[in-house]
Amino acid sequence: MIDHTTQERPQAAAPAALYTQVQQFYAHQVGLLDDLRAEEFADTFTADGVLVPSPAASPVRGRPAIAAALRAAHERRFGTEAVRRRHWHTMLRVETRPDGALTTRYYSLVLITRPWDPAPVMGPSSVVEDVLVHESGQLLTHERRVTPDHLSF
Amino acid sequence: MIDHTTQERPQAAAPAALYTQVQQFYAHQVGLLDDLRAEEFADTFTADGVLVPSPAASPVRGRPAIAAALRAAHERRFGTEAVRRRHWHTMLRVETRPDGALTTRYYSLVLITRPWDPAPVMGPSSVVEDVLVHESGQLLTHERRVTPDHLSF
Amino acid sequence: MIDHTTQERPQAAAPAALYTQVQQFYAHQVGLLDDLRAEEFADTFTADGVLVPSPAASPVRGRPAIAAALRAAHERRFGTEAVRRRHWHTMLRVETRPDGALTTRYYSLVLITRPWDPAPVMGPSSVVEDVLVHESGQLLTHERRVTPDHLSF
Numbered sequence A, B, C: 001m002i003d004h005t006t007q008e009r010p011q012a013a014a015p016a017a018l019y020t021q022v023q024q025f026y027a028h029q030v031g032l033l034d035d036l037r038a039e040e041f042a043d044t045f046t047a048d049g050v051l052v053p054s055p056a057a058s059p060v061r062g063r064p065a066i067a068a069a070l071r072a073a074h075e076r077r078f079g080t081e082a083v084r085r086r087h088w089h090t091m092l093r094v095e096t097r098p099d100g101a102l103t104t105r106y107y108s109l110v111l112i113t114r115p116w117d118p119a120p121v122m123g124p125s126s127v128v129e130d131v132l133v134h135e136s137g138q139l140l141t142h143e144r145r146v147t148p149d150h151l152s153f
Helices: A016-034 A038-042 A063-078 B016-034 B038-042 B063-078 C016-034 C038-042 C063-078
Strands: A045-052 A084-096 A102-113 A121-135 A138-148 B045-052 B084-096 B102-113 B121-135 B138-148 C045-052 C084-096 C102-113 C121-135 C138-148
Touching (some): A016 A038, A016 A084, A038 A063, A084 C102, A102 B016, A102 B084, B016 B038, B016 B138, B045 B063, B102 C016, B102 C084
Antiparallel strands (some): A102 A121, A121 A138, B121 B138
């Protein structure tokens, strides 16, 4: 279930420096995800980071487990098939918690392209809710909850 | 018809603080739209706000009428069917008018997901042109003109 | 082939003013591209600008050649058919080179809408890598390398 409480607060815009830093963090993180650079992707999480890939799934905890889960999910869906996978994020919201951590919420869409076929296959569309923290001046994902739209009913 | 005159001016970049504020305003507004929180969505318009949902449509004026139009459009298209609807905005332009109001222009794409089917249905793609104003430090939509691509010929 | 070296560097966020300027440059440039305003689109390149529309393609050099290539590609794909074409850019990265030029990397997706059909046709999905430079305070594309996903295997 998606927690809609953030939508009930009056709009509060994150400062430009923070908002664009988060945008760029995701552009970097998504590149690692889409190239299936699983260990480097896991390194964009905190050491105790948690990934919840769908509401019914068990949380995945820690970088080695996150890297393994990413590889396993890819293999389950695609086997050894050659694909280019792209994650598109839009409609990003960023809020700062009293403890300094950031909560974000955005739409994410997966596009899959196969060799020689210019028409990508689309899906799923998801809502993603992250907690981001700064460590040594860099952003890291502390927690990610993914709610695929088709599993949100 | 889409007014292309904004494209003829030399590029003028809105300041970062304003541009990211507008990005976050839309992320907030779209969440209300996609959750069909019709009254809250209407509250992101000025009291005298106008919505023109397609070039041939009559303008919808005022918050109660905007909320009613949103519900009616959803019911016309989906009835009581369970759907998750997502609006994706990209390629946002923001310009400041001499009177301080903002004119924006962006692409908007609708994605519809049904229960258990991970592949969203896409469309329509539209160009949206808004006039935004600041009221008590918050952005509100004063006017919105939507031109669906398939009705733009 | 896509050069992945930018992904190996630690994340470095461009300042907000620069990042939002680049976002707005692309929103402006894409409007000209999608309206097939070929000469105005070519004018968003430097006089010695280079466009490499796919890895196997010959580089197109200079504004007149870029405008001609744009028209030719459109005619090859669509002939005289009426279409609305939209380019969606997401997941933008911006880095500053030591010489002051910017290197960018983003995903780009083409959506095609035909009259009266609200469902766009999608594709191709590409990774675009640009070199941008400032001339007289304006951004211009000095070099663009497009790698369509379906030709990237």
